[in-house]
Amino acid sequence: MFNLILSLNMEQNRYNQITITDIAKALKINPSTVSRALSDSSVVKSSTKKKIKEYAVKHNYQPNYAARSLQKKKTHTICILLPKIVVHEFFGKILLGVQREAQKHGYRCLILPTNYDLHKEINEIKNLLNGGTDGIIMSYQSDGTSDDYVNELIERKIPLVFVDIAPPNLKVSKVIIDDIHAGYMATKHLLEAGASQIACISGPRNVINLQRVQGYQKAINESKSNLNTDLIIFNEKIIEGEQLGMVCSEKLLKKYPQLDGVFATTDMLATGLIKVAKKQNLRVPEELKVIGFSNWAISMLYEPSISTVDQPGFEMGMKAAQLLFSKISATSKVSEETVIIKTKVIRRESSKVN
Amino acid sequence: MFNLILSLNMEQNRYNQITITDIAKALKINPSTVSRALSDSSVVKSSTKKKIKEYAVKHNYQPNYAARSLQKKKTHTICILLPKIVVHEFFGKILLGVQREAQKHGYRCLILPTNYDLHKEINEIKNLLNGGTDGIIMSYQSDGTSDDYVNELIERKIPLVFVDIAPPNLKVSKVIIDDIHAGYMATKHLLEAGASQIACISGPRNVINLQRVQGYQKAINESKSNLNTDLIIFNEKIIEGEQLGMVCSEKLLKKYPQLDGVFATTDMLATGLIKVAKKQNLRVPEELKVIGFSNWAISMLYEPSISTVDQPGFEMGMKAAQLLFSKISATSKVSEETVIIKTKVIRRESSKVN
DNA sequence: AGAAATAATGCAAACGTTTGTATAATAATT
């Protein structure tokens, strides 16, 4: 009879999960003691602690997230806002890094794909603010016209860390690469491989691209060869990726037949470029040396394999999460920190020395 | 003075979020009425409802997830267990589909990358069981030796839906494709394109591959040409992807120079195959027609572009989520359902008619 | 042995919701 009542009582519990109160009743101890025992408080006698813990593992006790969150005013959830995880393997790697780190801290990870359009997703973010998340990791994907949402996050003192791209005029924590330096190294690699007439193709004039191009310019300037600024091509975003690479390369290669090197600011631009070069019977790398950017999987698989700059996404994600957790657990305000992750040039066929 | 106390009171609240109790106090109404008003209960007078709602939006009220979860015994979180989101764009698409659907239901989405090794991650799953999640969508990535964890989920009556791959001998809900039919259609496409000596290369003998190969056999049998079972090559998992494709194609193409078509059970195998074919000066598609499987981005970008079978991941994800929510909201047990999503052959250069 | 100090446990309130039931206010009926 007593058993019946007990089991009915437990039945109420979702999926038959045992609670602290259940343990307390079973052991005729107060719930508070059980709670303290389970969190290894030094205040409870080791013999009772042992008894409680044994019972807990035997009955597979798992703490109730919601109750703990409510009490502690912590969600044990952080949030990652990233654009289009689907196609973007780089962001996928960031994600893995963050998740690995979150797990260490006993945190869960919520992922929101943002489609490059944060403005529309502000409601989603607001929703997160109350009991939704303890902190946010995001990539700044704005045209810079309105940073209101970032400001709101800062005002509310939500722990916040940017990865890859950060708002340029705000004091925030961020984990980024040195795009200027990376562009510089990429271009220098082409020069060292024997190219001297080097063009640069890029997407729209956003922070990232501008910096990579700036690095390109620096390398060209150092190399005494006069930089023809016509050889820098920005492309506003109508099409993108490989298609964009094809369209802009078509003109470029026609107009400058003397070209023997191209720095593409993304790997996809590079594949488009090479496709066009082949069509025009330009041999890569013999007649045209190419380097891309990001080290996407395709750059290795393509024929010829494409030299590129490796962006260590996993490491960036881990570092970002570490920063975030230092903020979450900080008692007083912690200063904003910028971490710059090292990139390196990956040499492949597309820029082989003749 | 009163204001001070009030603001101090609200200060306690994380990130200055207003609560139902705050609204109640401010409006001198009982919290229960506020709660009912906000959930549009017909029992509260429309004038008070209006008053409450106005105050709520004005002060940007957002319900507290934890409190609601605790009370309702629902987490409003579902969980997706998927292998290696990073490289697997197909799984990325599933993810997007699930997330889209979850949002509709006011649910949040937790993603766990599983590295194809669920056994080791059972603890993670167990952790989810208590207050962790209301339901799970997963892809069955087991060698079939021990399905204990699946059984446990079923026993505990956790709403559960499989996508892409499901355990073969258990009665579960699943959203899959008809791999036999897809393999059949792919092979038939090669036959129609003019190939007659068709081989099949595949990864390890798992459920998926076996079925695709079975489809291949059916198509070959129908075509009166005698099926040479030597032309079916399984590869146990030592290396994988493109590398595997290269290694096994090398031998195959040498041994059977009369071959004029290959069905590869994944796109990555196909890229490896084509790379080798090129090296051996075999022209694709003129001398060798190739079709892959899954329609990964690379199959379109490769040169030549690779014919393949499209697996509509997004749709599969959405459907899986719909099934899951029907389970979550069901009052009584709902029967296990199998949804088969249609695939289609995508014709590209690699299988063009001469 | 008795007082004082320390250790171990129990009690109760709180976190922000929701919901069954009781009460109060209003409207409809006689």
Add this chain to the structure above:
DNA sequence: AATTATTATACAAACGTTTGCATTATTTCT
């Protein structure tokens, strides 16, 4: 106008934890 029926609100308990404080049990000291 008094009774009943209806509608609207208030009360209180509950969800599973945690934690300051009170209480009880144990040890240490004189």
